[in-house]
Amino acid sequence: MEQYVIKGNRPLVGEVDIAGAKNAALAIIAAAVMADETVTVDNLPDVRDVNVLLNAIKEAGAIVDRVDRHTVRINGSTLNDLVVDNEYIKKIRASYYLVGALLGKYKNVEVSLPGGCNIGSRPVDQHLKGFRALGAVAEIAHGRICARADRLTASHIYMDVVTVGATINVMMAASMAEGKTIIENAAKEPHVVDVANFLNSMGANIKGAGTDVIRIKGVERFHKTEYSVIPDQIEAGTFMMAAAVTKGDITINNVIPKHLESISAKLIEIGCKVVEGDDSLRVVATDRLRNTNIKTLPYPGFPTDMQPQMGVTLALADGTSVITESIFENRFRYVDELIKMGATIKVEGSVAIIDGVRSLSGAEICAPDLRAGAALVLAALSADGYSTVDDIVYIQRGYEDFHLKLRKLGGQIDIVSSDAEIQKFKLKTG
Numbered sequence: 001m002e003q004y005v006i007k008g009n010r011p012l013v014g015e016v017d018i019a020g021a022k023n024a025a026l027a028i029i030a031a032a033v034m035a036d037e038t039v040t041v042d043n044l045p046d047v048r049d050v051n052v053l054l055n056a057i058k059e060a061g062a063i064v065d066r067v068d069r070h071t072v073r074i075n076g077s078t079l080n081d082l083v084v085d086n087e088y089i090k091k092i093r094a095s096y097y098l099v100g101a102l103l104g105k106y107k108n109v110e111v112s113l114p115g116g117c118n119i120g121s122r123p124v125d126q127h128l129k130g131f132r133a134l135g136a137v138a139e140i141a142h143g144r145i146c147a148r149a150d151r152l153t154a155s156h157i158y159m160d161v162v163t164v165g166a167t168i169n170v171m172m173a174a175s176m177a178e179g180k181t182i183i184e185n186a187a188k189e190p191h192v193v194d195v196a197n198f199l200n201s202m203g204a205n206i207k208g209a210g211t212d213v214i215r216i217k218g219v220e221r222f223h224k225t226e227y228s229v230i231p232d233q234i235e236a237g238t239f240m241m242a243a244a245v246t247k248g249d250i251t252i253n254n255v256i257p258k259h260l261e262s263i264s265a266k267l268i269e270i271g272c273k274v275v276e277g278d279d280s281l282r283v284v285a286t287d288r289l290r291n292t293n294i295k296t297l298p299y300p301g302f303p304t305d306m307q308p309q310m311g312v313t314l315a316l317a318d319g320t321s322v323i324t325e326s327i328f329e330n331r332f333r334y335v336d337e338l339i340k341m342g343a344t345i346k347v348e349g350s351v352a353i354i355d356g357v358r359s360l361s362g363a364e365i366c367a368p369d370l371r372a373g374a375a376l377v378l379a380a381l382s383a384d385g386y387s388t389v390d391d392i393v394y395i396q397r398g399y400e401d402f403h404l405k406l407r408k409l410g411g412q413i414d415i416v417s418s419d420a421e422i423q424k425f426k427l428k429t430g
């Protein structure tokens, strides 16, 4: 099985280009099948989750034409299967976006319950609540989310928790319901706005995305469009932390600095220099960083998807830091691996107390999930000596060319699948 092998203790220096946002792209691909004309989406990240969803809609009958690595043409007019239960769909969390999309378009759908990262309990009650408010019968049966309606009618929906998935899903279904739907306590994440912009470019009438009240006037059909996915906030944030963790100097290109403000603010607070350009950010870390406290929150708060990367940064900072995880309960699974590398961290429920150490040492570690896996790669890049990281398939779900981008910044990292290859890497880098 493939692993990363890493030799650490080198500052990462240089420039990196950020790919399109995985989480926006997934919802946009699902929404694209709502049109019966050809929709072109570019700036798609070439990552496993995106490719799995493209295969899933193809299997369900949509025309999927990969124009190049980052561009796809999708036509949903040939969709013939409203029961989406193929080998691909169970592998990813975002499969549930097909429920909102197909319920909106055909008023009838069944999709296998989603998989995705084990970062905690991931209920879909708010999705079902939203679909029911639009007049659908929505339930979980035989391992599938099933939703159907004679007609979808607008409603005033108050989300009980701030949820990205349910906000986007209900927004998609409501965009083809009769009348004007209002979603209150909506998620404000950049990809909610991106999906709303995409739907609007196909003829939807959605206002207020990016605030906590979204207003949607239903339309009957969508038309063709060409759309470019926004840059990935979390990939960008991960490279910002790579500079911080390795005491490097990285210019991160193709970003929207506004989306990264909560991360920039924390990095400045602990002693990094952050220089903002129009569509780039430069992060420089020279001295040892300072401790701080973090609480994950919905946007514009500090993102839960950046919590493990920040945890690694603080594991090396001077003093005691406290991280409170308020979105997903299983997000500290990187801590045991980090302790193997010499970190001093205690987890009590949703709180991690981190006593910063001066350095980490290389070890054999495992990626427990996507973001935790990326964080551990950063830890290995800063550590003394060699590390191997197992289960990198999690990381490949969401980061395009991760090891190649790190290598371009001077990181000593390779993908290997045997002990002999590890020895070869050691000889090369020794």
Ligand code: UD1
Binding pocket: 023, 024, 026, 093, 094, 121, 122, 123, 124, 125, 126, 127, 128, 161, 162, 163, 164, 165, 166, 187, 304, 305, 326, 327, 328
């Ligand atoms: C999305 C992202 C994920 C990110 C998360 C929070 C995708 C594919 N994944 O996940 O990377 O970590 O947003 O920014 O875009 N909840 C309920 N009921 C529901 C739905 C959610 O109680 O019906 C709760 C969840 O348990 C969690 C919170 O709401 O505590 C936020 O979850 P949500 O924003 O929905 O996350 P996802 O959309 O699954």
